[in-house]
Amino acid sequence: xxxxxxxxxxxxxxxxxxxxxxxxxxxxxxxxxxxxxxxxxxxxxxxxxxxxxxxxxxxxxxxxxxxxxxxxxxxxxxxxxxxxxxxxxxxxxxxxxxxxxxxxxxxxxxxxxxxxxxxxxxxxxxxxxxxxxxxxxxxxxxxxxxxxxxxxxxxxxxxxxxxxxxxxxxxxxxxxxxxxxxxxxxxxxxxxxxxxxxxxxxxxxxxxxxxxxxxxxxxxxxxxxxxxxxxxxxxxxxxxxxxxxxxxxxxxxxxxxxxxxxxxxxxxxxxxxxxxxxxxxxxxxxxxxxxxxxxxxxxxxxxxxxxxxxxxxxxxxxxxxxxxxxxxxxxxxxxxxxxxxxxxxxxxxx
Amino acid sequence: xxxxxxxxxxxxxxxxxxxxxxxxxxxxxxxxxxxxxxxxxxxxxxxxxxxxxxxxxxxxxxxxxxxxxxxxxxxxxxxxxxxxxxxxxxxxxxxxxxxxxxxxxxxxxxxxxxxxxxxxxxxxxxxxxxxxxxxxxxxxxxxxxxxxxxxxxxxxxxxxxxxxxxxxxxxxxxxxxxxxxxxxxxxxxxxxxxxxxxxxxxxxxxxxxxxxxxxxxxxxxxxxxxxxxxxxxxxxxxxxxxxxxxxxxxxxxxxxxxxxxxxxxxxxxxxxxxxxxxxxxxxxxxxxxx
Amino acid sequence: xxxxxxxxxxxxxxxxxxxxxxxxxxxxxxxxxxxxxxxxxxxxxxxxxxxxxxxxxxxxxxxxxxxxxxxxxxxxxxxxxxxxxxxxxxxxxxxxxxxxxxxxxxxxxxxxxxxxxxxxxxxxxxxxxxxxxxxxxxxxxxxxxxxxxxxxxxxxxxxxxxxxxxxxxxxxxxxxxxxxxxxxxxxxxxxxxxxxxxxxxxxxxxxxxxxxxxxxxxxxxxxxxxxxxxxxxxxx
Numbered sequence: 001x002x003x004x005x006x007x008x009x010x011x012x013x014x015x016x017x018x019x020x021x022x023x024x025x026x027x028x029x030x031x032x033x034x035x036x037x038x039x040x041x042x043x044x045x046x047x048x049x050x051x052x053x054x055x056x057x058x059x060x061x062x063x064x065x066x067x068x069x070x071x072x073x074x075x076x077x078x079x080x081x082x083x084x085x086x087x088x089x090x091x092x093x094x095x096x097x098x099x100x101x102x103x104x105x106x107x108x109x110x111x112x113x114x115x116x117x118x119x120x121x122x123x124x125x126x127x128x129x130x131x132x133x134x135x136x137x138x139x140x141x142x143x144x145x146x147x148x149x150x151x152x153x154x155x156x157x158x159x160x161x162x163x164x165x166x167x168x169x170x171x172x173x174x175x176x177x178x179x180x181x182x183x184x185x186x187x188x189x190x191x192x193x194x195x196x197x198x199x200x201x202x203x204x205x206x207x208x209x210x211x212x213x214x215x216x217x218x219x220x221x222x223x224x225x226x227x228x229x230x231x232x233x234x235x236x237x238x239x240x241x242x243x244x245x246x247x248x249x250x251x252x253x254x255x256x257x258x259x260x261x262x263x264x265x266x267x268x269x270x271x272x273x274x275x276x277x278x279x280x281x282x283x284x285x286x287x288x289x290x291x292x293x294x295x296x297x298x299x300x301x302x303x304x305x306x307x308x309x310x311x312x313x314x315x316x317x318x319x320x321x322x323x324x325x326x327x328x329x330x331x332x333x334x335x336x337x338x339x340x341x342x343x344x345x346x347x348x349x350x
Numbered sequence: 351x352x353x354x355x356x357x358x359x360x361x362x363x364x365x366x367x368x369x370x371x372x373x374x375x376x377x378x379x380x381x382x383x384x385x386x387x388x389x390x391x392x393x394x395x396x397x398x399x400x401x402x403x404x405x406x407x408x409x410x411x412x413x414x415x416x417x418x419x420x421x422x423x424x425x426x427x428x429x430x431x432x433x434x435x436x437x438x439x440x441x442x443x444x445x446x447x448x449x450x451x452x453x454x455x456x457x458x459x460x461x462x463x464x465x466x467x468x469x470x471x472x473x474x475x476x477x478x479x480x481x482x483x484x485x486x487x488x489x490x491x492x493x494x495x496x497x498x499x500x501x502x503x504x505x506x507x508x509x510x511x512x513x514x515x516x517x518x519x520x521x522x523x524x525x526x527x528x529x530x531x532x533x534x535x536x537x538x539x540x541x542x543x544x545x546x547x548x549x550x551x552x553x554x555x556x557x558x559x560x561x562x563x564x565x566x567x568x569x570x571x572x573x574x575x576x577x578x579x580x581x582x583x584x585x586x587x588x589x590x591x592x593x594x595x596x597x598x599x600x601x602x603x604x605x606x607x608x609x610x611x612x613x614x615x616x617x618x619x620x621x622x623x624x625x626x627x628x629x630x631x632x633x634x635x636x637x638x639x640x
Numbered sequence: 641x642x643x644x645x646x647x648x649x650x651x652x653x654x655x656x657x658x659x660x661x662x663x664x665x666x667x668x669x670x671x672x673x674x675x676x677x678x679x680x681x682x683x684x685x686x687x688x689x690x691x692x693x694x695x696x697x698x699x700x701x702x703x704x705x706x707x708x709x710x711x712x713x714x715x716x717x718x719x720x721x722x723x724x725x726x727x728x729x730x731x732x733x734x735x736x737x738x739x740x741x742x743x744x745x746x747x748x749x750x751x752x753x754x755x756x757x758x759x760x761x762x763x764x765x766x767x768x769x770x771x772x773x774x775x776x777x778x779x780x781x782x783x784x785x786x787x788x789x790x791x792x793x794x795x796x797x798x799x800x801x802x803x804x805x806x807x808x809x810x811x812x813x814x815x816x817x818x819x820x821x822x823x824x825x826x827x828x829x830x831x832x833x834x835x836x837x838x839x840x841x842x843x844x845x846x847x848x849x850x851x852x853x854x855x856x857x858x859x860x861x862x863x864x865x866x867x868x869x870x871x872x873x874x875x876x
Contacts, residue, residue: 062442063442066441066442068441068442068445068446070386070445070449115623115626115627118626118627118630119582119626119630121382121384121441121445122378122382122383122384122386122441122444122445122448123378123384123578123582125384125386125445125449126384126386126574126575126578127578127626129571129575130575130578130579130619130622130623131623133575133615133619134616134619134620134623137615137616137619138616141612141613141616250571251453255449255453258446258449258450259450262446262450266442295457295458295460295461296457296461298453298454298456298457299453299454299457299458299461301450301453302450302451302452302453302454302455302457303450303454304450305446305447305449305450305453306432306447306450306451306454309436309443309444309446309447309450310432310435310436310443310447313440313443515740515744518733518737518740518741518744519741519744521730521732521733521737522730522733522741524732525730525731525732525733526728526730528692528728529724529728529730530730530741531691531692531711531712531713532690532692532712532713532716532721532722532724532728532787533713533716533741533742533744533745533786533790534713534716534717534744534745534790535713535741535744536711536713537713587732
């Protein structure tokens with residue numbers, strides 16, 4: 001064996017680098033649109049980006065940590081009301097306000113998570129829902145003026161910021177989306193991410209290797225809540241009007257997010273992104289057509305979720321990687337290379 | 351504020367909650383399945399009963415006997431087509447599948463019956479009551495009947511699980527499905543029967559609920575939460591624990607309502623959270639929450 | 641025709657193959673033992689016969705008819721019963737209920753609660769109690785009794801001696817001739833060779849998923865068995 005025949009351990013393949021460059025280009029395009037003045041398109045980009053982050057976070061919880069939460073709407077609502085409190089209440093700049101709003105929300109995620117983590121599996125899921133309900137009821141019965149005394153309130157936007165609102169929000173959300181996705185990517189490639197996936201795959205085994213499964217999952221839960229609240233707050237900078245039942249609604253937020261990730265592919269970074277974009281495009285098209293009423297759309301959504309979770313467990317991205325094994329945009333695993341031959345061509349699998 | 355009356359009413363409502371919880375308890379106990387569409391099935395049964403009563407003019411009490419076999423068949427079908435494929439698999443897919451089912455059911459009901467609430471008409475029976483302690487503690491005949499039905503249901507189920515051959519198979523499958531197969535038990539069939547029982551009991555609960563309260567298409571999730579809280583409070587693996595859990599929840603809610611009408615659900619949630627923190631296995635719990 | 645025949649059986653768990661082209665036979669009324677070190681594939685063999693592990697290739701025949709496609713609960717109805725490794729008693733059932741559930745398949749035959757209590761009188765004391773109160777040896781007796789309740793034609797015993805004191809093992813093995821006497825053929829899987837060899841007419845030694853030696857226990861030398869068990873001295 002000569003010294004030039006070295007086995008190399010690589011993270012990325014050429015295809016993934018190309019794909020990542022393409023994504024980078026798309027981000028640049030989005031920024032261009034967002035600094036333009038086509039409000040409709042700005043709105044679309046903002047919505048899609050928010051969905052991408054929400055889906056990515058839910059996937060981080062479910063696909064990578066094994067925490068199936070149907071209570072993320074709690075953090076959507078907390079992000080919304082956090083924004084109101086920070087901006088209307090404390091007078092912070094509406095854009096700056098999203099950060100403390102998200103921070104407060106993720107601090108609250110600690111006791112919420114502590115309670116929820118007493119449960120497992122399906123009961124954990126319902127538990128997160130109950131906790132979201134508790135948060136909703138507490139806010140709804142709150143009599144403080146800032147919060148709107150339970151019937152809803154609006155974000156106060158200063159005159160000077162009114163014209164540029166969509167543009168600034170747009171740029172902000174695109175940047176946040178990139179940060180969120182890249183963070184997840186970097187995180188999963190780190191030692192911590194490895195520990196997380198080990199816990200997901202085989203908790204007993206991971207524990208016996210010294211991984212603190214509880215702590216690992218808890219940290220992920222708090223981080224996911226942070227980003228969820230961050231983009232939720234951003235949503236309400238655009239939408240302005242905050243109502244407790246809408247902000248904490250499971251059908252408006254959690255149901256679509258779950259369906260997006262399931263369709264796109266649970267347990268992959270690419271899946272939620274694809275699912276979010278696809279879902280948005282379909283819903284956008286459908287709402288412009290008259291024959292599809294809201295309940296009908298939701299029925300189809302529900303059925304699709306059931307069908308995918310039984311028959312197409314890997315989602316669309318799973319189908320793609322099955323057809324083109326080794327094709328990954330965001331490599332999380334390491335591969336062994338001999339020169340340019342890639343040995344690990346098993347494709348992704350769960 | 352009449353505390354004793356609140357407690358009595360809470361106990362009676364607890365019977366209803368126990369009925370909701372029973373199905374959840376059975377399906378989780380036997381196959382570790384948490385059906386997020388559980389509450390929606392109850393609402394669906396109420397709507398079916400309503401349609402039946404409106405078209406035949408018969409009493410809702412009679413409809414129970416008609417809806418029961420329909421519910422059982424629906425449960426069997428659902429288990430065969432959907433749930434048998436997700437039992438034992440990655441819990442994420444199980445949860446997503448039942449969640450998707452919940453969304454589908456809710457919106458099918460919404461589509462078919464619109465958003466207007468309905469009620470099942472039991473005529474004067476709903477108004478008659480029994481005075482226990484003068485005018486302070488009054489027990490309605492209907493809530494009492496409902497409570498008795500709940501007890502009967504639990505007794506029947508308890509006898510079934512404890513004394514019959516199939517009931518033994520239930521318990522064996524619940525303990526160790528792989529070894530149950532070695533006894534000659536077809537666990538898929540056991541799952542089907544278990545789920546049929548779950549759907550049947552929750553259908554009865556839904557119909558009884560509809561006899562006293564208005565119901566609408568989106569009520570399912572709230573009922574699921576009551577069922578869930580009752581199971582957790584009472585403890586997994588125990589049918590009588592489920593009754594106890596239902597009663598504790600019911601009393602918590604009625605006491606909360608006595609303090610402030612808007613606090614009814616919140617107090618219930620808080621009691622649930624306290625139990626979860628202090629005694630996660632529940633009051634009579636036998637199993638770990640795995 | 642053999643009562644139970646394994647033909648060129650390969651089986652495993654997902655990507656991991658545990659049995660390679662295995663063939664053996666069990667005659668009516670016979671007791672065979674399958675010995676081998678930990679991980680040799682003995683348990684996998686029993687599980688494949690019982691139907692809880694799926695075969696990759698090859699066949700399992702009962703009375704000459706292939707049962708490879710039958711689910712495990714169906715094989716119980718056909719007359720194959722497995723006493724699983726680790727006893728696997730049902731913890732929320734009483735001792736009596738454990739026995740009763742063993743008879744779920746309602747096959748007819750000499751075994752019922754009373755006749756089993758005759759063979760394992762120790763169980764009588766605990767008959768109404770929860771099964772998880774029993775000691776290891778008592779649980780093992782219960783597990784065997786439970787399997788007998790299905791009136792099997794073939795009884796598969798997976799490492800009955802595991803974790804038990806020698807005197808308890810001796811008592812359990814003392815029941816085997818009675819079981820054979822009532823018309824049940826046995827497949828005894830053990831790591832501990834002494835009892836297994838003494839209790840069987842024919843033995844198979846397994847090594848890394850294959851049969852390394854077979855023959856009558858009385859005709860095999862200690863050295864032969866030792867070599868086949870550990871795989872030392874065998875040609876590559």
